[in-house]
Amino acid sequence: MIETDGLTKKFGNLTAVDGVSFKVGEGEVFGFLGPNGAGKTTTVRMLCCLISKTSGGARIGGYEVGNDGDSLKIRKMIGLVPDNVGLYEALSAYKNLDIYGRLYGCPENQRKESIQRFLTMLGLWEKRDTAAGTFSKGMKQKLAIARALIHDPQVLFMDEPTASLDPESAKTVRDFILDLKKQKRTIFLNTHNLDEAQRICDRIAILNTRLMATGTPDELERMVGNRKAVIKLEKMSDFVVDSVQKKFPSAKISVEGVQMSIDIPDVEMKTPDIVQVVVQAGGRIHFAGAVGSTLEDTYLKLVRRDQ
Amino acid sequence: MRLSQAWIVASKDFALFRKRRNIIYSIMVIPILVTCLVSFVVWYIQHKANGTVSPAELTVLLPAFIFLYMILSGIIPTTIASYSIVGEKVERSMEPLLATPTTDGEILFGKWLAAFVPGVVAVVGFGAIFMIAADILSHGTLGYYYFPNWSSTTVLFLMVPIAVILSVEWNVLISSRVSDVRIAQQLGSLVLLPFAGIYLSGELNLINLGDINNLLYITAAMAFVCLLMLYAVQATFQRETILTRWK
Numbered sequence: 001m002i003e004t005d006g007l008t009k010k011f012g013n014l015t016a017v018d019g020v021s022f023k024v025g026e027g028e029v030f031g032f033l034g035p036n037g038a039g040k041t042t043t044v045r046m047l048c049c050l051i052s053k054t055s056g057g058a059r060i061g062g063y064e065v066g067n068d069g070d071s072l073k074i075r076k077m078i079g080l081v082p083d084n085v086g087l088y089e090a091l092s093a094y095k096n097l098d099i100y101g102r103l104y105g106c107p108e109n110q111r112k113e114s115i116q117r118f119l120t121m122l123g124l125w126e127k128r129d130t131a132a133g134t135f136s137k138g139m140k141q142k143l144a145i146a147r148a149l150i151h152d153p154q155v156l157f158m159d160e161p162t163a164s165l166d167p168e169s170a171k172t173v174r175d176f177i178l179d180l181k182k183q184k185r186t187i188f189l190n191t192h193n194l195d196e197a198q199r200i201c202d203r204i205a206i207l208n209t210r211l212m213a214t215g216t217p218d219e220l221e222r223m224v225g226n227r228k229a230v231i232k233l234e235k236m237s238d239f240v241v242d243s244v245q246k247k248f249p250s251a252k253i254s255v256e257g258v259q260m261s262i263d264i265p266d267v268e269m270k271t272p273d274i275v276q277v278v279v280q281a282g283g284r285i286h287f288a289g290a291v292g293s294t295l296e297d298t299y300l301k302l303v304r305r306d307q
Numbered sequence: 308m309r310l311s312q313a314w315i316v317a318s319k320d321f322a323l324f325r326k327r328r329n330i331i332y333s334i335m336v337i338p339i340l341v342t343c344l345v346s347f348v349v350w351y352i353q354h355k356a357n358g359t360v361s362p363a364e365l366t367v368l369l370p371a372f373i374f375l376y377m378i379l380s381g382i383i384p385t386t387i388a389s390y391s392i393v394g395e396k397v398e399r400s401m402e403p404l405l406a407t408p409t410t411d412g413e414i415l416f417g418k419w420l421a422a423f424v425p426g427v428v429a430v431v432g433f434g435a436i437f438m439i440a441a442d443i444l445s446h447g448t449l450g451y452y453y454f455p456n457w458s459s460t461t462v463l464f465l466m467v468p469i470a471v472i473l474s475v476e477w478n479v480l481i482s483s484r485v486s487d488v489r490i491a492q493q494l495g496s497l498v499l500l501p502f503a504g505i506y507l508s509g510e511l512n513l514i515n516l517g518d519i520n521n522l523l524y525i526t527a528a529m530a531f532v533c534l535l536m537l538y539a540v541q542a543t544f545q546r547e548t549i550l551t552r553w554k
Contacts, residue, residue, distance in 0.1 A: 045550065048406050050406060050546055051547040051550060051551060072410070075408040076408040080403060080406040084399035084402070085399075086399040086402055086404075088322075088398065090326035091326070095322060099315065103315055103316075103408070103409055131326075147403065
C-alpha cells in the first residue's frame with residue numbers, strides 16, 4: 001500500500017530524511033519511531049503530498065508521490081491526523097467534520113451518516129453542536145481522528161496522536177486505533193512512545209534521519225541480543241543450578257537470591273526445557289520467562305549508536 | 308480550478324466570520340458610520356449653511372465623498388483576510404486543509420472569495436445607500452439628482468472591486484510573514500496609504516476625481532499593480548512554503 005525507495009528530503013544544507021526505504025502492506029499498522037527531529041513528520045508530509053521530496057521515490061496505492069497528476073488522487077485516499085489537531089475552534093464538532101466531508105467530495109447522505117457514526121463511536125455525538133474550542137485535548141484529538149476518517153480513507157497517517165494527552169485520553173485514542181486495526185485499515189503511526197508502538201503496531205521502523213531498523217516488535221526486541229531466561233524459585237538450591245548447567249553446558253548461569261538468570265542462545269525456545277529441568281530437580285517455580293532486552297533497549301542502542 | 312472546492316473553503320470562512328463579532332463589526336459598523344457621517348455633512352450643507360455652499364462647490368464635494376468608499380474597500384478586506392489566513396496559522400488548521408484533495412489555487416481562491424465578497428458587498432452596498440441619501444439631500448440645491456453618474460459608477464463598480472482585490476493580495480502577503488492577527492491588520496492597513504493619497508490629491512486639486520478619464524487611468528494603474536501582486540501571492544501561497552516557511 002505504501003512503498004518508499006531512497007526517499008530523501010533536504011532543506012538547504014540540512015538533510016531531514018536520508019534515503020529511507022520501506023514497505024507497508026494493506027491492513028498493516030506501521031509504526032515510525034524516532035527522536036524529535038528524526039524526520040518522522042517530514043516523511044509523513046512527503047507521503048501526504050504536502051511537501052516535495054528531494055530525491056528517491058514513494059508510492060501510495062500505486063500512485064506516485066510527487067507526481068502532480070497523482071497528488072490529488074493520493075490525498076483523496078489518505079487521511080491525516082497531524083501533530084497539531086488544527087480544528088476550527090469556533091465551529092461545532094459537527095460543522096468541523098461536515099466541512100472536511102464536503103472537501104473530500106462525500107455525498108450529503110454519506111457525510112451525515114459518517115459524521116453520526118464516528119461521533120457516536122468516539123463518544124462525541126452528544127457534543128456535536130458544541131464549539132470544538134471548548135473540548136478537552138483528548139476530545140479534540142478524537143475529533144481530529146474522526147475528521148481524518150470522514151471520507152473512509154484506505155490509508156490513515158497519524159502523527160503523534162497521543163502526545164500531550166493525559167493517560168485516560170491516550171488510552172481512549174489507542175483503543176480507537178486498535179478498533180481501526182481490526183477493520184484492516186492501513187495505518188502509518190508516527191510516535192516516540194515505545195509502549196504504544198509495541199502494543200499497536202504490526203511492524204515498526206526506527207528512524208533517525210536514516211532508517212535504523214525495521215521489523216516486528218519481537219524482532220526488534222531481539223535485535224540487541226541480550227535476552228535471558230529468568231527463573232524465580234520458592235527456594236534456591238545448588239542441585240537445581242547444577243542440573244540446569246549439566247543440561248545446558250554452554251549456558252552462563254548467575255544466581256541472585258531466589259532468582260536464576262540463564263544466558264543462552266535462542267532463549268525463547270529453550271525456556272520450556274529449562275523449566276522442565278528445574279521442576280525435575282525439585283524446584284518450585286514462582287516465575288519463568290525470557291526477559292532482558294526490550295524495544296527500548298534496541299531503540300536506545302540504535303539511536304545512540306547513530307549519534 | 309474547481310470552483311466548488313474554492314466555495315467550500317470560502318463558506319467555511321464565512322461560518323467562522325459569523326462567530327467573530329469584531330469581523331461583523333468591521334464589515335458593518337465602519338461603512339454605516341462613514342455613510343451616516345457624509346450624509347450628515349450633505350444634510351448640514353443643505354439646511355444649516357444657509358446657501359453659503361454653491362451648487363458648483365457641492366459637485367466637487369460629492370465625488371470626493373464617494374471616493375471615501377474606496378478607502379473603505381481597503382479596511383474591510385484587511386480585517387477579513389488577516390483573520391482568514393493568520394487565523395488558520397494560529398489554529399494550526401492549514402495542514403489538515405492542505406492534506407485534502409484541494410489545490411493551492413483552490414484554497415487561495417476560496418480565501419480570496421471570503422474576503423472579496425463581504426468587502427465588495429458592504430462597500431458597494433453602503434456606497435449605493437449614500438448615493439441615494441445624497442441625491443435626496445442635494446436635490447434642493449442642485450435641482451437634479453447628482454448620482455449615479457459615470458465617475459461614481461466607475462469608483463463603486465470598478466475601482467472598489469480592484470481596491471478590494473489589491474487589499475486581499477497585500478494581506479495574503481503580510482499574513483504569510485506574521486503570526487499575530489493584530490500585527491497582520493496593522494501592516495495590512497498600509498494598503499490604505501495609496502488610496503488615501505489619491506483622495507488627498509483630489510482634495511488638494513492635484514487630480515480632478517470627478518473626471519472619468521482620470522479615474523480610468525487610476526483604475527488601469529491599480530489593475531496593473533494587482534496583476535504584479537498576484538504573481539507574488541501565487542509564489543507565496545505554495546503548500547510547502549506554507550508548512551515550512553510561514554512564520
